[in-house]
Amino acid sequence: MVFYVLASLAVVSAVMVITRRSAVHAALFLVLTFFCVAGIYVILSAEFLAAVQVLVYAGGIMVLFLFVIMLVPLEARQLRPPVRHVAGSLLLAGLLAASLISFFAAAKGPETGDGIQPLASGGGNIETVGLLLYQRYMLPFEIASVLLLVAMIGAVVLARKKV
Amino acid sequence: MIPTSHILVFSLALFTIGLIGVLTRRNAIIVMMGIELMLNSANINFIAFSQKLGDLAGQVFSIFTIVVAAGEVAVGLAIIISLYRNKDSINVDDMNIMKG
Amino acid sequence: MSGSLWLIPILPVIGFLINGLLGSRMPKKAVSFIACGVVAVAFVLSGLAVIELAGMPAGQRYMENRLATWVPPVDAGGGAKGLAVDWLFTLDPLSAVMILIVTGVGLLIHIYSVGYMWEEPGYWRYFTYLNLFMAMMLTLVLGGSFAVMFVGWEGVGLCSYLLIGYFYWKPDCADAGRKAFITNRIGDLAFVIGTLTLFSYFGTLEFRPILHAVTTGQGPQWVLTVVALCLFGGACGKSAQIPLYVWLPDAMAGPTPVSALIHAATMVTAGVYMVCRLAPLYLAAPAALTVMACVGAATALFAATIGLAQDDIKKVLAYSTVSQLGYMFLAAGVGAFSGAIFHLTTHAFFKALLFLGSGAVIHALHHEQDMMKMGGLRKQLPTTYKVFLCGWVAIAGVPLTSGFFSKDEILWKAFQWSPVIWAVGAITAVLTAFYMTRLMGLTFWGKSRMDHHTEQHVHEVGPAMKWPLVILAGLALVGGFLSVPASLWHMPFTLEAWLEPVFNPATYAALGGTTGGAMGGDAAELAGHAEEAGSAAEYGLMLLMSLLAVLTMWFGFNLYDKTPEKAAAFKKRFAGVYNVLKNKYWVDEIYDALVIQNFYRLSRAAHWFDVSVVDGAVHLVRNLTVGFSYLSVFWDTWVVDGLVNLAGRTVRAGSGGLRKLQTGLLQSYASAMVFGLFVLICFYMYVS
Numbered sequence: 001m002v003f004y005v006l007a008s009l010a011v012v013s014a015v016m017v018i019t020r021r022s023a024v025h026a027a028l029f030l031v032l033t034f035f036c037v038a039g040i041y042v043i044l045s046a047e048f049l050a051a052v053q054v055l056v057y058a059g060g061i062m063v064l065f066l067f068v069i070m071l072v073p074l075e076a077r078q079l080r081p082p083v084r085h086v087a088g089s090l091l092l093a094g095l096l097a098a099s100l101i102s103f104f105a106a107a108k109g110p111e112t113g114d115g116i117q118p119l120a121s122g123g124g125n126i127e128t129v130g131l132l133l134y135q136r137y138m139l140p141f142e143i144a145s146v147l148l149l150v151a152m153i154g155a156v157v158l159a160r161k162k163v
Numbered sequence: 164m165i166p167t168s169h170i171l172v173f174s175l176a177l178f179t180i181g182l183i184g185v186l187t188r189r190n191a192i193i194v195m196m197g198i199e200l201m202l203n204s205a206n207i208n209f210i211a212f213s214q215k216l217g218d219l220a221g222q223v224f225s226i227f228t229i230v231v232a233a234g235e236v237a238v239g240l241a242i243i244i245s246l247y248r249n250k251d252s253i254n255v256d257d258m259n260i261m262k263g
Numbered sequence: 264m265s266g267s268l269w270l271i272p273i274l275p276v277i278g279f280l281i282n283g284l285l286g287s288r289m290p291k292k293a294v295s296f297i298a299c300g301v302v303a304v305a306f307v308l309s310g311l312a313v314i315e316l317a318g319m320p321a322g323q324r325y326m327e328n329r330l331a332t333w334v335p336p337v338d339a340g341g342g343a344k345g346l347a348v349d350w351l352f353t354l355d356p357l358s359a360v361m362i363l364i365v366t367g368v369g370l371l372i373h374i375y376s377v378g379y380m381w382e383e384p385g386y387w388r389y390f391t392y393l394n395l396f397m398a399m400m401l402t403l404v405l406g407g408s409f410a411v412m413f414v415g416w417e418g419v420g421l422c423s424y425l426l427i428g429y430f431y432w433k434p435d436c437a438d439a440g441r442k443a444f445i446t447n448r449i450g451d452l453a454f455v456i457g458t459l460t461l462f463s464y465f466g467t468l469e470f471r472p473i474l475h476a477v478t479t480g481q482g483p484q485w486v487l488t489v490v491a492l493c494l495f496g497g498a499c500g501k502s503a504q505i506p507l508y509v510w511l512p513d514a515m516a517g518p519t520p521v522s523a524l525i526h527a528a529t530m531v532t533a534g535v536y537m538v539c540r541l542a543p544l545y546l547a548a549p550a551a552l553t554v555m556a557c558v559g560a561a562t563a564l565f566a567a568t569i570g571l572a573q574d575d576i577k578k579v580l581a582y583s584t585v586s587q588l589g590y591m592f593l594a595a596g597v598g599a600f601s602g603a604i605f606h607l608t609t610h611a612f613f614k615a616l617l618f619l620g621s622g623a624v625i626h627a628l629h630h631e632q633d634m635m636k637m638g639g640l641r642k643q644l645p646t647t648y649k650v651f652l653c654g655w656v657a658i659a660g661v662p663l664t665s666g667f668f669s670k671d672e673i674l675w676k677a678f679q680w681s682p683v684i685w686a687v688g689a690i691t692a693v694l695t696a697f698y699m700t701r702l703m704g705l706t707f708w709g710k711s712r713m714d715h716h717t718e719q720h721v722h723e724v725g726p727a728m729k730w731p732l733v734i735l736a737g738l739a740l741v742g743g744f745l746s747v748p749a750s751l752w753h754m755p756f757t758l759e760a761w762l763e764p765v766f767n768p769a770t771y772a773a774l775g776g777t778t779g780g781a782m783g784g785d786a787a788e789l790a791g792h793a794e795e796a797g798s799a800a801e802y803g804l805m806l807l808m809s810l811l812a813v814l815t816m817w818f819g820f821n822l823y824d825k826t827p828e829k830a831a832a833f834k835k836r837f838a839g840v841y842n843v844l845k846n847k848y849w850v851d852e853i854y855d856a857l858v859i860q861n862f863y864r865l866s867r868a869a870h871w872f873d874v875s876v877v878d879g880a881v882h883l884v885r886n887l888t889v890g891f892s893y894l895s896v897f898w899d900t901w902v903v904d905g906l907v908n909l910a911g912r913t914v915r916a917g918s919g920g921l922r923k924l925q926t927g928l929l930q931s932y933a934s935a936m937v938f939g940l941f942v943l944i945c946f947y948m949y950v951s
Contacts, residue, residue, distance in 0.1 A: 004169075011177065014177055044214045046222050065236075082188060117217040129223060156241075158245050161248075259926065
């Protein structure tokens with residue numbers, strides 16, 4: 001039951017994110033969406049991911065967004081309507097969603113029971129995730145850290161006063 | 164145990180909402196928020212299948228997605244700031260110097 | 264040691280690189296230390312190599328060091344051998360003598376230069392050039408093939424040019440450098456022609472295979488003669504023989520130690536060295552030998568007469584050098600190759616000494632070179648005077664000094680060959696004794712003709728300049744004992760016996776065979792011949808020459824020291840002859856009128872030809888082209904361009920529609936992506 005409550009809340013707040021005229025409001029609804037998604041992660045027995053989601057998204061990324069929104073004070077000067085080509089975009093998105101749903105419906109995945117055990121809920125797999133990260137996925141993990149470094153330097157260079 | 168299909172529907176909804184945001188909004192910041200929503204829906208899919216199939220690799224991949232998303236946000240916002248400095252606007256339809 | 268012969272020339276290269284690249288930023292002391300140090304080490308290495316060489320059995324004294332391939336062998340096709348050149352360094356008794364002279368005298372002159380050049384601008388540049396010169400000279404004498412020798416040959420020419428023009432801001436010096444370089448080019452052309460002719464006949468550039476082929480009678484006689492003459496032409500340029508001697512007196516514009524090292528002791532003797540290195544070739548071409556003897560004799564006499572009337576101290580020594588080099592060619596021409604090398608050695612000692620001594624005088628008098636403004640320096644410059652005395656007795660041929668022995672050996676061989684040549688040599692020897700006495704008289708004896716200011720500041724040389732002078736003075740006095748004639752005194756070592764295998768064709772003829780074991784015997788046999796040759800005639804000539812030399816010197820001493828007014832009266836009485844000599848027979852003017860002006864005329868004619876004929880033809884072609892191009896333009900404009908424009912318009916019209924797709928807007932691209940995704944998913948569903 002909790003899942004459905006959280007999911008509806010997430011969807012509603014996501015809709016709010018893209019419909020609010022004020023970017024600050026949109027950002028706050030985005031935080032709400034992220035929290036809801038984190039809750040769903042817990043339900044799906046991904047507690048570590050939930051923590052990461054809260055830390056990185058709700059903590060780091062949101063702060064970045066808010067900083068930028070404050071650095072770019074354009075709200076008052078916004079003369080044109082905030083949206084464009086609404087009908088066409090909705091049509092496109094709807095087409096894509098419909099095609100995806102029918103694709104999923106037609107798809108046949110492996111069923112639980114024939115040798116595949118779903119993860120037990122209630123925590124306890126953080127250690128396994130850690131082992132996976134540092135053993136099997138060691139190289140991608142290090143590459144990801146290099147990627148972050150590059151992104152950091154790139155951001156600093158791009159946002160300097162004189163480009 | 165929530166049926167995987169329900170979770171997929173939820174993630175599809177988030178994805179579509181993010182997509183609509185990306186396609187319709189003029190404000191580049193909100194376009195980026197839409198992108199974040201889409202990335203989150205992808206993560207939800209990873210987690211859902213990870214749980215259903217009992218394979219933790221899905222969670223690891225979500226972590227990488229989050230890392231990439233963090234980098235993308237940092238660089239994207241830096242680009243927005245530099246655009247604002249140069250063009251005094253962050254409207255995506257003001258950026259059309261690539262027009263043929 | 265034979266594997267490390269290359270170290271000897273490479274050491275000065277190191278000095279050259281260090282001083283050349285960093286010298287401008289190093290203190291003068293460091294520059295001098297490096298420059299002299301590398302030469303000193305090269306000298307020690309040369310000494311070790313020569314000691315090892317001397318340890319081998321006579322007749323087999325030969326080391327070679329094939330360092331690397333320079334030009335890889337190419338198959339010229341049809342079984343003919345293509346050009347293949349190796350970096351080959353060889354050491355035999357001849358090059359052993361040369362490297363010892365080059366590094367030994369070179370070291371002394373390096374040390375002397377430290378004192379002489381201390382105040383001059385571009386100190387480091389001087390030592391850079393000097394080290395490069397040493398490297399090139401050692402490459403020249405150690406090179407085992409014409410190609411490697413040619414590297415050194417041209418390299419020393421370059422260094423000579425650089426060092427003559429050392430004071431490049433003075434037009435005289437720059438002109439003198441150019442003159443030396445261009446005159447040498449003429450000789451070098453002959454050298455290259457000779458070398459390539461040899462190559463085309465024998466298929467190699469290395470000395471020993473060529474000499475082996477020559478001594479075993481391969482190759483037609485006339486080719487050998489032509490080659491020998493061409494190579495002698497090269498030697499004429501490098502060693503300042505008639506008709507290419509004109510550059511050497513002008514080369515005195517360079518710093519005096521350079522004149523001593525390059526234009527007296529080493530570089531100008533490269534021609535003599537080359538001729539001696541190819542002794543078997545010349546022995547196989549007697550016509551070339553005769554030409555060489557005549558040219559040498561003519562040069563010796565001609566330059567000595569000019570030397571009689573020069574007032575510039577360095578010019579006297581320069582003409583003296585030309586004359587002595589003529590002596591060496593005379594010696595080689597009459598077949599006395601070891602005499603030539605012996606005279607080369609002793610000449611290196613006493614002429615380097617005289618040049619360095621004149622440098623000390625010039626230094627003392629603040630760059631005054633005119634002997635008419637000197638005089639009476641005997642008391643003010645005692646050390647310089649003493650060493651000059653040694654050089655004077657050596658070059659004049661006073662008995663038991665080095666010049667006496669070497670001239671005697673040459674003159675005796677010349678007498679056996681032809682008394683006419685001997686007479687020319689004897690007259691030259693007397694003239695040499697006279698002009699050197701005149702030089703001594705005008706510089707050191709008599710009364711001072713200096714102006715008051717200069718006289719006040721005359722100063723004796725410092726230690727860096729003094730010790731090389733003293734050492735060279737000693738060598739000039741006793742150097743002759745290297746090769747005492749067997750008829751006088753039987754010495755355990757003579758240069759003649761040491762060098763004999765190099766000049767003996769039998770050495771090379773045996774090369775192709777199993778071993779060279781027979782040569783020792785040949786050498787001994789020839790030495791025996793020399794011993795037998797001692798006769799009354801030899802003693803008579805020796806005595807005659809000694810007497811002539813001493814009498815000339817006594818006469819000159821009285822004339823210039825005691826009664827200088829007589830000398831002046833003498834000069835006035837023979838004013839006509841004096842003027843001819845003073846103006847060097849107007850050779851420079853004649854060359855100018857005959858060669859240089861005609862060359863200018865030829866250039867002008869070529870220019871006229873260029874402007875009227877060549878340009879006329881070019882203009883005709885141009886006009887034709889222009890006419891034709893009008894037709895071409897018509898075709899181009901209406902037919903070719905028409906088609907191209909049609910194609911262009913079509914593409915443009917099509918692209919006008921397409922470019923509207925390129926909105927530059929982010930979201931239209933995103934929409935396109937989404938649509939593409941939709942199509943892809945539909946495609947997958949349809950397929951599955």
